[in-house]
Amino acid sequence: MTYEATVQFKFDSTFTYSGYGSSLEGDDFIPEEHFLITAPAADLNAKQYFKLFEKFMLCVGMTPESIRSGAMSLVFNDYVREEDQRKVCKEYELTMDEDLDEKFKEWVKRDEEWKRLKKGPMGTVLEDSANGVA
Secondary structure (H helix, E strand, O other): OOOOOEEEEEEEEEOOOOOOOOOOOOOOOOOEEEEEEEEEOOOOOHHHHHHHHHHHHHHOOOOHHHHHHHHHHHHOOOOOOHHHHHHHHHHOOOOOHHHHHHHHHHHHHHHHHHHHHHEOHHHOEOOEOOOOEO
16 A cells, blocks of 8 residues: 655735835736645655745745744743753753853853863963963
């Protein structure tokens, strides 16, 4: 038994020039547009579906910034469990705002440890052999 499936995104628009108060002239607009995006859907994964939908949204005039913002709002909203949000953060190496204070404390501690390790005998600063910088 074989399985075949397709998914389609369709966009149709028409524009009728009214002539009243519009600065549009005959060659400044396209009076009719039709987009049909078709893809085989039998084996698409979620990321491929998002790429397909991204192409469709670009065709209908969305900006890449608004598309990314919309995608992120699917993950980081009040209706998604924090545990699931943290899984995405870990996968993409992101830090949630709630964790920034702890990260900052880690950076300060690491910087202090580096300064301590860099000091040589009697408080002198050792030369960094990789850069030749003290």
